[in-house]
Amino acid sequence: MDISLGPTARKRISESTIHRISLYYRALSFLEKENFETVSSKELARREKLTPAQVRKDLSFFGSFGTRGLGYPVAELKAKVSKILGIDRVWRVALVGVGNIGSALVSYKEFIKQGFHIVKLFDNDQRKIGSNHKGIIVSDIKNLRTELQEGHIEMVVVAVPATVAQYIVDDIVKADVKAILNFAPINLKVPPDVHVRNENMAMELEYLSFAMVNDHAPKGAGKV
Amino acid sequence: MDISLGPTARKRISESTIHRISLYYRALSFLEKENFETVSSKELARREKLTPAQVRKDLSFFGSFGTRGLGYPVAELKAKVSKILGIDRVWRVALVGVGNIGSALVSYKEFIKQGFHIVKLFDNDQRKIGSNHKGIIVSDIKNLRTELQEGHIEMVVVAVPATVAQYIVDDIVKADVKAILNFAPINLKVPPDVHVRNENMAMELEYLSFAMVNDHAPKGAGKV
């Protein structure tokens, strides 16, 4: 019953903390499947290449979930972490752009596992409209706004070319959707109450390329 | 001729700086196409939703590329930034796991544009081995190690299920590849001289979900 996200005290939680909370969720899912009862911050840290202090600090922002001397109860902590991340429920998601990336995402199992249900697809290509992808009929993008509203969509994944992404996002915003996951390599303009996250796969390769060229040892080594 | 990455002075460059450098590259590509001659830190910042001071600091780690009173020369800065990121050349990339995500990445245009050439594909599914994807024949994963070496592969994209990712990565490491882009939701163990970057699309949706549930205004607002 006690939700214990802190009564009114909410501090600002950093982006990195949330990303690590996702990692804890992943590790805890694994531990639960393997029937571990408890886990220490040390063990969680080892599994995700972090420090024990970091794990404890992150969790402490949201409450006291552990027992001194013992560690954290796996199943219980996993439930708490789900709740923190807001994935203790189903989210209705739409996907715009049924191209290479888009169609791959329709079948992406991690989404479903975590409650992100893609329930609508949109495209502007006449050959795709009306076709069936994993049981979902592709809608005409012309009806984006009304169908998002009528379908009670809460999140939209944008997987269209950069040149048209902004127009589509403008429409999404008009449909009162407040969360967008963007795969187009462009900085989208949205009102301040709309959340946008960008997924840019080329950027990660660029990071690798940088690291190789500068022969940066991955774990903080050898500056000149 | 002057490379001006600083003579011997190399400081440690933060991950965030490198990510922003990628953003500058993107903005500069656009500006170049639109025939802009120069650009100010203010304008670059505006385009990527950053601050002008941030832009100047980031660039200053690598040299003095601008002209006071004028700004930065677009084409020249783009060339410098390419060089910093190590994308002023072609990288030979292999992809393991020709599933949903994998096949989408084979056709991903941003990779090619930036010099990341996928030249080899691997899978363990007999039905896929030998088949042709965008002109590349899928190889048997049994030959991973030798083919990576013979093909002079420098980077590998891993798009296989989490359960087998570590085994495959062990093989990749044995083939002396030093850069891995991992799409499997698992923390890979590699020696300290191997660079790994993780791409986890579910994590970004989790972030959105967190933001919505906690009704965090995106731009630092409204704590309690």
Added chain:
DNA sequence: GAATGTGAAGGTTTTCACAGCA
């Protein structure tokens, strides 16, 4: 004894503000 929870210390990144130059 073992491991959490947390102030305080230490480190890193961002922002400020202004000198310096075209």
Added chain:
DNA sequence: TGCTGTGAAAACCTTCACATTC
């Protein structure tokens, strides 16, 4: 005058270390 380049200040994040609890 306009805008860069950069030390110094401020903000932020991580690690330390230890009192606390089981």
